[in-house]
Each structure stands twice: as C-alpha cells, then as structure tokens.
Amino acid sequence: MRRSSHANPLAVFLLHVVVISGALITVLPLLWMAYSSFKTTAEIFRYPPWLPPETWSFHNYASLLEGYTYDSWYGNSLLFAGAQTLLTLFFCSLAGFAFAKYTFKGKNILFGLLISSTLIPFQLMLIPLFIEMSQIGWVNTPYAMVLPWVAPAFGIFLMRQFALAVPTELLEAARLDGASEFRSYLQVVLPILRPGLAALGIWTFLSSWNSYIWPLMILRGDVNLTLPVGVAGMEAQAAGSATPFGEIMAAATLMSVPVIVVFVFVQRYFIAGLTAGAVKF
C-alpha cells in the first residue's frame, strides 16, 4: 500500500497497458467466437475479417437447431456432467473424510496406492477400459460415460485436505449423542466441507462438460453424442462440401457461454480448490 504513494506514474501506466492489452487479447478469441456466430460462413472468411455481418440475425442458431440434434447433445452433456459431479462429490467426500478423521488398518497402504495412481496417465488405460466397457456391454451407455470417472484420486486428496479441518471434538460429541458414523458425515462433516465440495464440483462438472477423447470413443449415433463430440463432428462430417462454420460458431458459443457465466460467479471457489489441492504454503 505504502509503495503506491511513491510509485513511478509512468511505470504504473505501462503496467496497466501491458496487463489490460494482454487480457483483451486473451478474451478476444472467445468474443470472436460469438461475433462470428452472427455471420454467414462466407462472411467469416471474408477479408478484412473485422467487417460486421450484412444483417445481424440468429440464422446460424436457427439452422443449428434445425439441421443438427444439438439439443440432444446439450441434454446429454448436462446429464453426464451432472451425474458425474454428484457421484464424484459423494464418493470422494466420504472417502476423503475417512482418510482424514479415522485411523484404521491399511490406511497408509491404501493412501499410498492412491498416491502412486497419480503417476498413471489416463491414456494408458484408455484402450483396455474401452475393451472392458464393450465386454460388459456398456459401449454407448451413460454408465460408461460416468462411472469410470467418479473416483478420481485428485478428488479424494482435495476432500481429505478440507476434512482435516473438521474438529475431532465435534465428531466425538455427535458420537456421544448416539449419532451413527454416517449420520455425523451427513450432519457434521458435509457442511464443513462445503467450500471443498464447491471447488471439486465445479472442477468435475467442467472436466466432464469439456471432455472429448473418451466420449469420442464410447458414444455412437448422432442423438447420443455430447457437445464436444457433436460439434467437432460438424466439421469432420462436412468433408467435401463447405464446412458450416457459421453454425459451428453458434454451437461453440452456446456451449461456452453458460460455462463462462457460471465461472464468473464461482471463480473464488474454483481457484481456491485449484490452489488448495495443488500447492502447499
């Protein structure tokens, strides 16, 4: 604070120029996405690119909803991301609580197993997991989309970190009152975990909403796709004919805007979760 009083005004000005122009450049592609969604494909590839569309209209959005099963992709993405988030929060908070507040036999070995699993890139298991899914008969089902991802080691670490802050006396008091262990989890632990749950929930929802390679492998048939697979497919399908970039930009905008809006409101939790889970000070 005191430093600002004798800060060099030119340096302060330059600082703002650099930071603000960088910030504008960073969001420009996203604004461009929305801007292009109002142009025809021909207008998108016209020079100079900043010329506005001849007529401002939602025609790309209309033909997106007409020509593609975009609403199904949206519904599928919401369903998978929602289910994955709820299950992840439940399993991770329950297990994270157990690791933080109980001593039990085998705890260190099991925790070590989790630690070592972070050394495994998920691409290693991609093919065997696909084979496993096809053996169970789960290819192209919500189970294959959701269940393999609801027990992430990262989530359990995060939950354990937040659960360490639960006062042991509170748990003892609940026990004296005759509460079962699960009841203490629900009534004592979960409320204290709330910021952690928010962080993990946002993170899980986002990673499911944006995931690409696994749904690309597991989903079949146009109406069953998720947004990233469906939208990426709009480009690939068009091989030969002109790629419908106007509609693609409309599709990309519609799938990004809600995420950005939500992020603006919950960024505090999101960033807190990132740094709490990742960096110790």
Place this chain on the structure above:
Amino acid sequence: MASTTVAEPIATQSRSRFSRYGCAPYVFISPFFLLFGLFFLFPSLSALILGLFRWNGIGEITWVGLANYERIFNDSVFWQAAGNTLTYTAASVFIIMPLALVLAVLLNAKTLRFATVWRAMYFTPVVVSTVATSLVFQILLNENSGLVNAPLIALGFDPIDWLGDRAFVKTALIMVIGWRSLGLLTIYFLAGLQSIPGELYEAAEIDGAGTIQRFFNVTVPLLRPIILFVSIIVMLQAIQVFDEPRILTEGGPANASLSIVQYLYERGFERLRFGFASSVGTVLFAVVFVISFIQLRFFGTFGEDEGS
C-alpha cells in the same frame, strides 16, 4: 452371564482389530476403491499386459512378445509424433511458463487497479472447451482472412499458412496451447506470490534493488518450489495434448503436428490395433511416470503430505 462376559471382550476386540469405529471407515472408502479398482487399476494393469499381444477386439488374441514395441520404435511416424510432443513440451516449459510467471508478478502488483477483473479474463480460456476454442482458432489462423494474419496482409506482407505449412504449424499449436494454459499457470504462481511476505520486497527496495533485481533476487528464489511444481504440471499437460492438433490440423501437414496421444488414438484405436495401442500407452506411461516421480520426490503428493 458367563457367556456375556466372554462375548464382551471378543466384541470389543474384533471392533478394535481394524479400527476404533468398527467397519465405518472401510464402508466409507469402499465405493471409491471399488470404482477405482474396476475402472482404473484393472485397465491400467491390463494395458501393460495387452501391449504384449496382437488383438483387434474380436478375433483371437495372439502373443507377440515385444513385437509391438519393436514396431513402435521402428515407425518413423512415432518418432515424428514424439518429436512434435517434445517441441510442445519444451515450448510450454521455456516459453509459456516464464510468461505466466511474469504475468503473475504483474497481476500481483499493488499499484494495479481492478486486478481481479484482469485475472478472471486471463483465466477464462481454461474453463472453455478445447473443442470450441480449437474451432475458433481455425478461423483466426486462416491464411487469407484470419485475424492473426490481418496485420501482415495490411502491411503488404505475404500471409502465413499457419495450419498448412510445416514450418509454422507447430508454432501455431504452441500459441493455441499457450493461450489455453497461461491463465491456469498464472493462478498457481499468484497463489505462490501471495505467500511471499511484503517486508522482503520493502527490505530489497531499501537496499536499492530495482524492479528487475527484485524479481530475480527475491521472487524467483522464493518461488522455486512452485516453479518446479508448475513446470511438471506443464510438462504432463503438454505430453497429453490431443484435442488441438486433432481438430486444428488432424496432425498434418504430413504429421508435422501429430502428438503422441493422437498417434495412440489414430494408429491404435481407430485401426483396431488394441495391443499396439496399449504398448504406445505403456511407453507414454513410462515417460509420464519418470516425470511424476520427480514431482512426488520433490513436492510430496499434490504438494502436501501432512498427517499421513
């Protein structure tokens, strides 16, 4: 009477044999470990074994020993993909990460107004689908009408074919990957910077240290653990790049932008060479393992190991 006095200690003993609270902790961790074992450990271990076989998913499984690995290491496309991935990784560590550090220092400056707004703007690309952003960059990087080339065209230079020219395609992808990950890395650095006591800077200032000197003599040494931590996160991310080259270039032109994970997916999964794909996965695993191992040795798991 006698039976209760005998039963009582046995009951408490069996309760305490595993834990004071009976089976509760085991019940709490069991759904997690069940799913973890079924959908993570089992397929991961299977990959190591499947890499020794040839299998297209329906026909018979043939033992081929190390033949898959021989084929990988004799495949020039694999080496191309490995080289490309190495380029992405090196650029992430030596260009994107230092940029993020400088940006974090700027965003942390006390004289900066509305810092939270700018910070949020830098972070936004992190939350948006890479599929969506890759499709926008296809427009922005277009040779004749893209916004990136517009200044060149306006000044009378030849436009650059970012996505179709072997000489530029990796640069283009590094820009896109950097744009996507800069905000995330900045957040890590910012968190680290906020843990540095302000008095250190004041002391350095009294000693006559300028901005640049303070950066190299106070900030960088104190952030060393975080710099190392972020460098490993960055490397792991870069090694696993898939979405951007897949959508922007399909690995082209002539595999000049093909990544290792793309190689695994396209040469293995799409051509139903499941054994081969698993052996590529194993090679990737070996590389990631070494890097992650360094991370764990230096920083503990996710930077944290108290209480265990």
